[in-house]
Amino acid sequence: MSTLAAAPAPQAGSARITSWRLLVNNRLATAGLVLLGTILLLTALAPILPLPDPNATAPADRLKPVLTAGHLLGTDQLGRDILSRLLWGTRVSVAVGFAATFIAAGIGSAIGIVAGYAGGRIDNAMMRGIDMLMAFPYILLALAIVAALGPGLMNALYAIALVNIPFFARNVRGVTLGYAHREFVDAARLSGKGHLSIILTEVLPNVMPVIVITMSTTAGWMILETAGLSFLGLGAQPPQADLGSMLGEGRAQIFTAPHVSIVPGVMIFLIVISLNVLGDGIRDVLDPRLRSGALARPGPVTEVARDRTAPASTADDAVLVIEKLETGFRQGGEFIPAVRGVSLHVKPGKCLGLIGESGSGKSVTALSVMGLVASPPGVIRNGAVYVGNEDVLSMPETRLIAKRGSRVAYVFQDPLTTLHPMVAIGRQVEESIAAHQSISAADCRKKAIELLEKVGIPDARARSVHYPHQLSGGQRQRVGIAMALANDPEIIIADEPTTALDVTVQARILELLRDLQRERGMALLFITHDFGIVSEFCDRVAVMKDGEIVETGETRQVLADPQHAYTKRLIACVPELGTGARFLDRVATLFAEDKKEVA
Numbered sequence: 001m002s003t004l005a006a007a008p009a010p011q012a013g014s015a016r017i018t019s020w021r022l023l024v025n026n027r028l029a030t031a032g033l034v035l036l037g038t039i040l041l042l043t044a045l046a047p048i049l050p051l052p053d054p055n056a057t058a059p060a061d062r063l064k065p066v067l068t069a070g071h072l073l074g075t076d077q078l079g080r081d082i083l084s085r086l087l088w089g090t091r092v093s094v095a096v097g098f099a100a101t102f103i104a105a106g107i108g109s110a111i112g113i114v115a116g117y118a119g120g121r122i123d124n125a126m127m128r129g130i131d132m133l134m135a136f137p138y139i140l141l142a143l144a145i146v147a148a149l150g151p152g153l154m155n156a157l158y159a160i161a162l163v164n165i166p167f168f169a170r171n172v173r174g175v176t177l178g179y180a181h182r183e184f185v186d187a188a189r190l191s192g193k194g195h196l197s198i199i200l201t202e203v204l205p206n207v208m209p210v211i212v213i214t215m216s217t218t219a220g221w222m223i224l225e226t227a228g229l230s231f232l233g234l235g236a237q238p239p240q241a242d243l244g245s246m247l248g249e250g251r252a253q254i255f256t257a258p259h260v261s262i263v264p265g266v267m268i269f270l271i272v273i274s275l276n277v278l279g280d281g282i283r284d285v286l287d288p289r290l291r292s293g294a295l296a297r298p299g300p301v302t303e304v305a306r307d308r309t310a311p312a313s314t315a316d317d318a319v320l321v322i323e324k325l326e327t328g329f330r331q332g333g334e335f336i337p338a339v340r341g342v343s344l345h346v347k348p349g350k351c352l353g354l355i356g357e358s359g360s361g362k363s364v365t366a367l368s369v370m371g372l373v374a375s376p377p378g379v380i381r382n383g384a385v386y387v388g389n390e391d392v393l394s395m396p397e398t399r400l401i402a403k404r405g406s407r408v409a410y411v412f413q414d415p416l417t418t419l420h421p422m423v424a425i426g427r428q429v430e431e432s433i434a435a436h437q438s439i440s441a442a443d444c445r446k447k448a449i450e451l452l453e454k455v456g457i458p459d460a461r462a463r464s465v466h467y468p469h470q471l472s473g474g475q476r477q478r479v480g481i482a483m484a485l486a487n488d489p490e491i492i493i494a495d496e497p498t499t500a501l502d503v504t505v506q507a508r509i510l511e512l513l514r515d516l517q518r519e520r521g522m523a524l525l526f527i528t529h530d531f532g533i534v535s536e537f538c539d540r541v542a543v544m545k546d547g548e549i550v551e552t553g554e555t556r557q558v559l560a561d562p563q564h565a566y567t568k569r570l571i572a573c574v575p576e577l578g579t580g581a582r583f584l585d586r587v588a589t590l591f592a593e594d595k596k597e598v599a
C-alpha cells in the first residue's frame with residue numbers, strides 16, 4: 001500500500017496526455033533522447049566545426065594523449081586527430097546503421113505483413129525462405145555476403161540489412177496473423193475493400209507500433225554490427241574512419257595508448273545505450289496499454305492509498321458493507337476517479353441489484369471489494385469495505401487473498417475467458433476447493449462432481465473430464481457458479497453473469513442462482529443492466545450513474561416510486577409483453593424529456 005497524493009479529477013481535455021509529454025515523463029528515455037540528440041548534432045556540425053582533416057597524418061604527432069593542446073582527444077598511431085575522426089566516423093557509422101535499419105524494416109515488414117495477411121501457401125513459401133536465411137548464424141552470413149561482394153562500407157550495409165530482414169519479417173508476421181481475421185478486418189473485406197487497401201488502412205496502422213519499436217531497439221544493434229564488420233576490415237576502408245575501423249586500428253596500441261581504442265568504444269556504447277533506452281520510451285508512447293500501465297504486471301491486490309479515509313460501517317447487520325468507496329485509475333501521474341463515494345450494504349440471504357449504464361463503475365465497485373482492480377493503474381483512494389465487520393482494505397495482502405473465494409466469491413460475465421482452456425472443468429472445480437480446504441484428492445473429486453450436479457450439469461461425472469470449449473455458454477456459466485460455491489462463501493458477487501447468454505438459458509441460470517442463494521443463505525451482489533432482472537430477482541436495488549449511486553432502496557419501492565430521472569428511464573426501458581408501440585412511445589417521450597433537461 002502506498003500514499004497517493006490527492007489530485008483533482010482532470011477535465012476531459014487535460015486528461016489527453018500528449019505523446020511528447022509521455023516520452024519526456026520517462027526519465028531514462030529523455031536521457032537517451034538528449035544524449036543521442038547531442039551526438040547527432042555534433043556529428044552534423046562536423047563539417048563546420050574547427051576540426052583538422054580527419055585523414056591528415058602527422059607522424060611527428062603520433063599517439064598524443066588526451067587533452068593535448070590542439071588535440072582534445074589525442075592522436076592515433078598516424079598522428080590523426082581522434083576527435084575529428086570520431087565525429088566524422090560516427091557520422092558514417094550512424095548513417096550506415098540507420099540506413100540498414102530502414103532497409104531491413106521496409107523489406108522485412110512487407111514480407112511479414114503479406115505472409116501474415118495472406119496465410120496458407122503464400123505464408124508457407126515466404127516463411128520457408130526466411131527460415132533459410134535464419135538457418136545460418138547471422139554474423140557468418142554477413143561475413144559471407146561481404147566476402148562475396150567485396151569489402152566496403154556499402155556492401156557491409158547491404159549485408160547487415162539482409163541478415164536483419166528475417167527478424168522484422170518474423171515479428172511483423174506474428175502480429176499480422178493476430179489481426180488478419182479480426183472483426184474489423186472482416187468488416188473491411190465485406191465493405192468491398194481490396195487486399196492492398198485493407199493491408200494499408202486496417203492492418204498496417206495496427207502493426208506500425210511493432211515495426212517502430214523493433215526499429216528503435218535494433219538500430220543500436222545494427223550500428224554495432226557495422227562497427228563489427230569494419231573492425232574485421234570488411235566495412236570502412238582506410239583512410240575512411242568509422243567507429244569499427246577506429247576500434248580495429250587502435251587494437252595494436254591497446255596497452256601503450258589505450259585512449260585510441262577506448263574513445264570509439266565509449267562512443268559506440270553511448271549510441272547503443274541511448275538508442276535502447278529511447279526505444280523503450282517510444283514503445284511506451286506507442287502502446288496505449290503500456291501508457292496506462294495495463295500491461296505492467298499487476299500486484300496481487302489493488303493499491304490502497306495510505307492516507308485514505310476509512311469511514312466506520314453504518315450497517316452492522318449486513319455481511320458486506322461498502323462505505324464511501326472511491327476507486328480510480330492513475331494516468332500519466334494523475335488520478336482519474338471511476339467510482340466516487342459509493343456506499344452499499346447487503347444482508348445475509350438477501351440480494352442487492354447494482355444497476356447502471358455501461359461505464360458507470362459497477363464492475364470497478366465489485367472488483368474493489370476483494371482488491372481485484374488491477375494495480376497499476378487502479379488505486380482505491382478512499383472508503384472502506386467491511387466483510388463481516390472486518391475492513392478488507394486494511395487487511396495484510398496474504399489475509400485478503402485467503403478470503404477470496406472462501407468468504408467472497410465472484411461469478412463473471414464471460415466464463416470462456418475465466419475458465420482455463422487447457423484444464424478439464426472437473427479439475428478446475430477441484431482446484432477451487434483445494435485452494436481453501438485440506439481434503440484428500442478423492443474427497444475433492446467427489447465434492448467437485450457433487451457441485452457440478454448441484455448446478456445442473458447433466459451427467460456430471462462424465463462431463464467433468466470435458467474442456468471448456470466442449471460446453472455450451474450456459475453450461476460454462478454453471479461451471480463458474482460451481483467454482484464460486486466451492487467453499488460455501490457468505491457473499492457472491494455476480495457481474496452480469498447472464499449477459500452473454502440467450503434469454504431461456506439466462507432465465508435458468510438466474511433461477512439456479514436464486515435457489516442456491518436461498519438454500520445456502522448467501523448474500524448476493526448482482527450487477528446488471530436490466531431492471532427486468534432486478535425486479536424479478538433482487539430484494540434491494542442501487543442505481544449507479546457516472547461513478548455514483550443516485551438512488552437506492554427496496555426494489556418494490558423503487559419500482560413503484562422512482563425518485564431519480566435516470567431510474568425512471570431505466571424502468572421505462574423494460575418492455576412489457578403486448579404493449580408494443582405504446583412501449584416505444586413511452587421510451588421515446590422519456591428520452592426526449594431527458595434531452596430537453598440536458599439542453
Ligand SMILES: Nc1ncnc2c1ncn2[C@@H]1O[C@H](COP(=O)(O)OP(=O)(O)OP(=O)(O)O)[C@@H](O)[C@H]1O
Nearest residue numbers: 292294329338357358359360361362363364365377
Ligand atoms: N484499466 C482501466 N484504466 C482506466 N480506466 C478504466 C480501467 N478500467 C475501467 N476504467 C474506467 O472505469 C469506469 C468504470 O468502468 P466499469 O468497468 O466499472 O463500468 P461498468 O459500469 O461495469 O460498465 P459495463 O456495464 O459496460 O461493464 C469506466 O469509465 C472505465 O473507462
